[in-house]
Amino acid sequence: MLNTSEINHLGQICNDTWGYPGGLNSKSPSSSLKMSLQDNKMVVTYSTIVHIASDRNLRDQSGKFEEESILLVRQYVNNIKDEFKKVAGRSLKSKEEASRDSIEIISTDPRAARRTAYYRRFTTYEVE
Numbered sequence: 001m002l003n004t005s006e007i008n009h010l011g012q013i014c015n016d017t018w019g020y021p022g023g024l025n026s027k028s029p030s031s032s033l034k035m036s037l038q039d040n041k042m043v044v045t046y047s048t049i050v051h052i053a054s055d056r057n058l059r060d061q062s063g064k065f066e067e068e069s070i071l072l073v074r075q076y077v078n079n080i081k082d083e084f085k086k087v088a089g090r091s092l093k094s095k096e097e098a099s100r101d102s103i104e105i106i107s108t109d110p111r112a113a114r115r116t117a118y119y120r121r122f123t124t125y126e127v128e
Contacts, residue, residue: 001040002127006088010037013083031094033076037097042094044073046121051058052105054113058103067123073099077125094125 014035031048084092
């Protein structure tokens with residue numbers, strides 16, 4: 001279980017909002033990685049905007065989105081662990097508990113096959 005000081009360190013490492021220009025988040029304007037703590041659970045949320053060629057290609061393209069999101073979430077968590085070890089002086093132990101993704105269509109045009117959507121991945125880790 002993390003103590004108050006370690007929770008504070010973890011929050012500062014992941015905070016990329018106002019007043020914290022650094023952070024580990026991707027610099028892409030169309031995607032983001034966010035972390036939240038809930039008890040001893042760390043939830044990493046990856047979001048991006050994707051373009052789907054057609055409804056028939058959704059299954060094929062979603063596999064590509066899934067692979068990319070898993071890789072980016074793992075890199076993000078590894079970066080968090082590295083920074084945590086530097087700041088807190090001990091390693092952060094994490095165990096992936098669950099991971100799920102979703103695709104939400106946000107724009108459609110009946111005359112065009114192309115769709116714009118949000119792709120999201122929610123990955124939960126138990127941290128110590």
